Amino acid sequence: MxxxxxxxxxxxxxxxxxxxxxxxxxxxxxxxxxxxxxxxxxxxxxxxxxxxxxxxxxxxxxxxxxxxxIPNLKSVRELVYKRGFVKIRGQRIPITSNEIIENKLGKLGIICVEDLIHEIFTVGNNFKFASNFLWPFKV
Structure with a gap:
């Protein structure tokens, strides 16, 4: 082939x-x-x-x-804030504070929801970790 x-x-x-x-x-x-x-x-x-x-x-x-x-920044932001959940030990946890994100992704420089949104939107160096940390969005 x-x-x-x-x-x-x-x-x-x-x-x-x-x-x-x-x-x-x-x-x-x-x-x-x-x-x-x-x-x-x-x-x-x-x-x-x-x-x-x-x-x-x-x-x-x-x-x-x-x-x-291709989503715009507003779409990504709305999805994360309104329907954002994260995977922690195989469980679906709502994003209720920046502390959850900082504990898991802080070592990568992602310490808050806005950092997570920025990493997803720009497809940054840690995109794979950030997208795998998010639970798939249910609409």
Missing amino acids: KKQEISEEDKKAEKKKLDIKVKDLEGKRKKLMVATEEKREEIEVELQELKYSATINMLRICEPYVTWG
């Missing part, structure tokens, strides 16, 4: 994306879950890094079943 080259446009598109599963059609659900790497049964929003055009092509295939795009 020929290795796919990454164009300059694709490199510029290395940004975050917002996936929202909007439909559940019988028989297509399993393929959809695999295509979007979605493993949960509830409607969820997941912030991920957008790296390759292959990912975009996969999203275009399942476009009738999901909506996606």
